[in-house]
Amino acid sequence: MADITLDLFETEVGKVQLRRGGSGDPLVYLHSAAGEGEGLTFLNELAEHYSVYAPIFPGFNESEGIEQIDDMEDVVFYLLDLLDRLALDAPNVVGLSLGGWMAAELATRYPDRLSSLVLINPAGLYIEGEPIKDIFGRSPAEMAKDLFVDQAHPVAQMMNQMDRAMSDAGSLKDIPFELIAPQLKSMAAAARIGWNPYLHNPKLRRRLQRIKVPTLIVRAESDTLIPAAHTRAYADEIPGAELVEVANAAHMVVMEHPAELAAIIQKFVTTPSASRTSG
Amino acid sequence: MRFFNFHLMPYPSLPEDYDGPAWVTCPNELFDPEVGQKVYNRYLDELVYSDELGFDGVCVNEHHQNAYGLMPSPNLMAAILARQTKNVKIAVIGNALPLYNPPTRVAEEFAMIDNISGGRLIAGFVVGGGPEYYSFSINPAFAREKFAEAHDIIIKAWTEPGPQEYIGKHYKLRFLNTWPRPVQKPHPEVWIPGAGSIETMEFVAKHHYGYMGIPYFHMDVFERTFGMFRDACEREGYEYDPIQAGWLTPIYVAETDAEAREQYEKHFWYFVRRLLPGINVSPPGYTSLRSIQGILKGIGTFAINLKTWDEVMEGHYVAIGSPSTVLEMLEADLERLGTGNLLGLFQLGTLPHDLTMRSLSLFAKEVMPKLRERFPDGKRMLRASGGVA
Numbered sequence A: 001m002a003d004i005t006l007d008l009f010e011t012e013v014g015k016v017q018l019r020r021g022g023s024g025d026p027l028v029y030l031h032s033a034a035g036e037g038e039g040l041t042f043l044n045e046l047a048e049h050y051s052v053y054a055p056i057f058p059g060f061n062e063s064e065g066i067e068q069i070d071d072m073e074d075v076v077f078y079l080l081d082l083l084d085r086l087a088l089d090a091p092n093v094v095g096l097s098l099g100g101w102m103a104a105e106l107a108t109r110y111p112d113r114l115s116s117l118v119l120i121n122p123a124g125l126y127i128e129g130e131p132i133k134d135i136f137g138r139s140p141a142e143m144a145k146d147l148f149v150d151q152a153h154p155v156a157q158m159m160n161q162m163d164r165a166m167s168d169a170g171s172l173k174d175i176p177f178e179l180i181a182p183q184l185k186s187m188a189a190a191a192r193i194g195w196n197p198y199l200h201n202p203k204l205r206r207r208l209q210r211i212k213v214p215t216l217i218v219r220a221e222s223d224t225l226i227p228a229a230h231t232r233a234y235a236d237e238i239p240g241a242e243l244v245e246v247a248n249a250a251h252m253v254v255m256e257h258p259a260e261l262a263a264i265i266q267k268f269v270t271t272p273s274a275s276r277t278s279g
Numbered sequence B: 001m002r003f004f005n006f007h008l009m010p011y012p013s014l015p016e017d018y019d020g021p022a023w024v025t026c027p028n029e030l031f032d033p034e035v036g037q038k039v040y041n042r043y044l045d046e047l048v049y050s051d052e053l054g055f056d057g058v059c060v061n062e063h064h065q066n067a068y069g070l071m072p073s074p075n076l077m078a079a080i081l082a083r084q085t086k087n088v089k090i091a092v093i094g095n096a097l098p099l100y101n102p103p104t105r106v107a108e109e110f111a112m113i114d115n116i117s118g119g120r121l122i123a124g125f126v127v128g129g130g131p132e133y134y135s136f137s138i139n140p141a142f143a144r145e146k147f148a149e150a151h152d153i154i155i156k157a158w159t160e161p162g163p164q165e166y167i168g169k170h171y172k173l174r175f176l177n178t179w180p181r182p183v184q185k186p187h188p189e190v191w192i193p194g195a196g197s198i199e200t201m202e203f204v205a206k207h208h209y210g211y212m213g214i215p216y217f218h219m220d221v222f223e224r225t226f227g228m229f230r231d232a233c234e235r236e237g238y239e240y241d242p243i244q245a246g247w248l249t250p251i252y253v254a255e256t257d258a259e260a261r262e263q264y265e266k267h268f269w270y271f272v273r274r275l276l277p278g279i280n281v282s283p284p285g286y287t288s289l290r291s292i293q294g295i296l297k298g299i300g301t302f303a304i305n306l307k308t309w310d311e312v313m314e315g316h317y318v319a320i321g322s323p324s325t326v327l328e329m330l331e332a333d334l335e336r337l338g339t340g341n342l343l344g345l346f347q348l349g350t351l352p353h354d355l356t357m358r359s360l361s362l363f364a365k366e367v368m369p370k371l372r373e374r375f376p377d378g379k380r381m382l383r384a385s386g387g388v389a
Helices: A041-047 A072-085 A098-109 A140-147 A154-166 A177-194 A204-210 A228-237 A258-270 B033-052 B074-084 B104-116 B130-135 B140-159 B198-207 B219-235 B257-275 B289-299 B309-314 B323-337 B353-374
Strands: A005-011 A014-021 A025-030 A050-055 A092-096 A116-120 A215-220 A242-246 B002-006 B057-060 B089-096 B121-126 B164-167 B172-176 B190-194 B210-213 B245-253 B319-321 B341-345
Touching (some): A025 A041, A098 A204, A140 A154, A177 B140, A204 A228, A215 A258, A228 A242, A242 A258, B002 B033, B002 B089, B033 B074, B033 B353, B074 B089, B074 B104, B089 B104, B089 B190, B190 B198, B198 B219, B198 B289, B210 B219, B210 B341, B219 B245, B219 B289, B219 B323, B245 B353, B257 B309, B257 B319, B319 B323, B323 B353
Parallel strands (some): A092 A116, B002 B341, B190 B210, B210 B245, B245 B341
Antiparallel strands (some): B164 B172
């Protein structure tokens, strides 16, 4: 697998962590509210075929500048600035969950700044009767069930350990703060954008028809965090969008099936649009 | 030393078989208006009684969608108390500023209470508890910013001639010109409660307000908290005045120590085991990382973790016993903490009316006068070193 390097990259809002690697057409990966990136082999898999850029959003991990971002409007301008500074005219953009929502917002407003769009279990929509489950107040053990099919996955195991520690407040102080801090930062940053309206933009759905680039929607079959109705709605509203389902996968499909997912993306992104069924 | 009777106005009748949280998602079907109409009036009587007994003040506070405290609007209670009491200060601690939009509303209502009571209001401003951000769907990531702006708006409305303009990040008011204006000049005394967050202490210290330590922790945690507040005042370049600090603690007085525990213990456990669960949620972005790091050090001593009565007594979670025992405990604790205000929770959990009234009366007659003597107004209470061990 291709190597990925990590460094700090200057943006309008401050220095952000940026993972880069591989060669080929540019591909930007926007992470979920979990702030994934560290040890994410999905990026190495993608880097086999693309020049991968995976910025860590302001407020997550060591990235600065979240105090300048109050809402999705600010997010879109941050992304535009980032693309400009990376000299990426129209990269392929892949986003998971919160990152998928960001990518969709960028694509509705500045469709010329993307070559293709891949939304994996994207947030961003409100569908009556099909709510996105809560991410801001539930226990790590409950979250782990939504995020992973395999509870033996190392991250799921860590979440379950954290849960046991939290249920005994006496032992909470014994957990190294360095382990808790990234999670606190991720949730605080996500809350700025997605607390209310909860992880959606009421106006996004009717704007989706403005997305003119080839779009792939990826649904993890066992994602219990975001119901299937959401991926279906994205696929219905974005002209020509394709919908694929990954079996035996939950919300964090990028962690559980990195190679399979990268192959799906590679197949889609390299297919000339004329040969797509409904492109 | 000033003495206050602080009432939470708890819901005392959660069914035996309900073991869920008392906050945010506690089903409101569990609220029985038959109980409600009795306890509101009874609780108000207990506050009015402390006026007759010579307390310096009464305290009410704001919480939403919970069984822990039935005062979504403390200002309604304060308005009643403004009419039904004669001498006590009426401390509303406080209004959760980010929950009012625009916060001009707080300036107006507080000024009304100050007028009706003849200048007896103590104006409390709070960020709001963690659960409130879930209950009102207010974004916790902007809690501190909104609090700071709302505070500025209220103080401006009270102290600067209107109409004026306030253009902030969260609030944009083209005509800030509140009627009525408060009686007290330049404005009512301001108190701000806190649970140990450094940002709150620094804010209070900067404005020379009163800092009220939120209860239900081990005495060691309070000692640390008030020490941090004193340091915050020093960093602002002045020596802290004890009148700027208030310690809130459950108090129960009976004839003898044995009788006190016998009468009180089960009501205390109802409070700890039924009403506290759910209070300790911390929504994302509500507290800064450095404050969380500090708060985590004491979190294990939060009363929700208490298992035995010995632990309760060891950590001084309640000042309880005969008048002489309670006097002894409070003398020691107040000397240790150096606070100039004692805020007693005399009613707690399911503690019934008759026992609450008798405890108030015993306290006022046999404990309060001796504490007044021991800690006269204006006298520094800390030991000569200026610090605590």
